[in-house]
Amino acid sequence: MEKNIELVFLEYKEKRGVLTETNRLNNLQRGYEGEREFVKWYNDYVNSDWLFIEDYWFDYEGVMQTDFILISPKQWLVIDVKNYDCLFEYRNGKCYYNQKPSKKNIFNTMIDRTDCIRSIAESIYYNVKVDPVMVFINPHGKFIYDQLPALQIVTHNDLRDFIKYLPNHTPLQNWQTTKIQNTLNKYRTDYNAKFSRLQPQDFSRLNKGIYCNHCGKFEVERGRYSVKCKHCHTSESLEATICRHGHELNSLFHDNPEFLTTQNVFELMGQEISKRTIKRHLGTNFTLIPKSQLSYYVINS
Ligand SMILES: [Zn+2]
DSSP, X not given: OOOOHHHHHHHHHHHTTOOOOHHHHHHHHHHHHHHHHHHHHHHHHOOSOOEEEEEEEEESXXXXXXXXXXXXXXXXXXXXXXXXXXXXXXXXXXXXXXXEEESOOHHHHHHHHHHHHHHHHHHHOSSOEEEEXXXXXXXXXXXXXXXXXXXXXXXXXXXXXXXXXSOOOOOOOHHHHHHHHHHHHHHXXXXXXXXXOOOGGGGGGSOOSOOOTTTOOSOEEEOSSEEEETTTOOEEEHHHHHHHHHHHHHXXXXXXXXXXXXXXXXXXXXXXXXXHHHHHHHHHHSEEEOOSSOOEEEOOO
């Protein structure tokens, strides 16, 4: 399960000591953990053969996202996972988090997105049932309601049986899978949440240095071909470390692609690795865009 690009960006910001969007980062991290947990439960308990689509961003009269779609020849399940570690109430058609009212109604959003996915499904084959399922995955969250919304709710306690007893349809045939994937791809769009990246003048404010890829501590020892964490003893090849910092610069300064230079990677890594070595590994792994002033790299997609 890949992290979305905004989560990756905010984690880099936090690591470099310039994070201001703490709540946003916490929400995205919690959401990601919930989705990862769902995938784990699914893999552990599923007995039937469904096509499993994750984190689907699509444009159908507006951009929407769904965490998962499970697809069989007779039924599609549109699944949204909520990892709420709080008291969540649904009263008089309104949502409350720890008794604070929210302007957003997550159930209406869910029903809208399911309607759009139903239209997509019906364009592929007739007589398909498309149903919304909201999963409240956090074992510490509490959900209280005065009337149930018109969709299936699965709590942490029900999740194992929900997955275990999914209807066992005949599996999709290859040509059906291809047709479904082609149609989903037709509507697919990139991650669409709006967030602003750093600007070149922010570079001086970043904490510089190399941190461990495993535990995150800025305590690595440099060897000839690798770096090793003094704290958790994880080793990483120098090439992987350098590329990781290239990706980090690309994420932080995404609006300024020409910012991904040997010099900037050298500085971000705390001037601990020679520019020659950095240049060699960036050149092997990324594409060099020559420029008379300062050449830069782009990451191959
Ligand atoms: Zn470590």
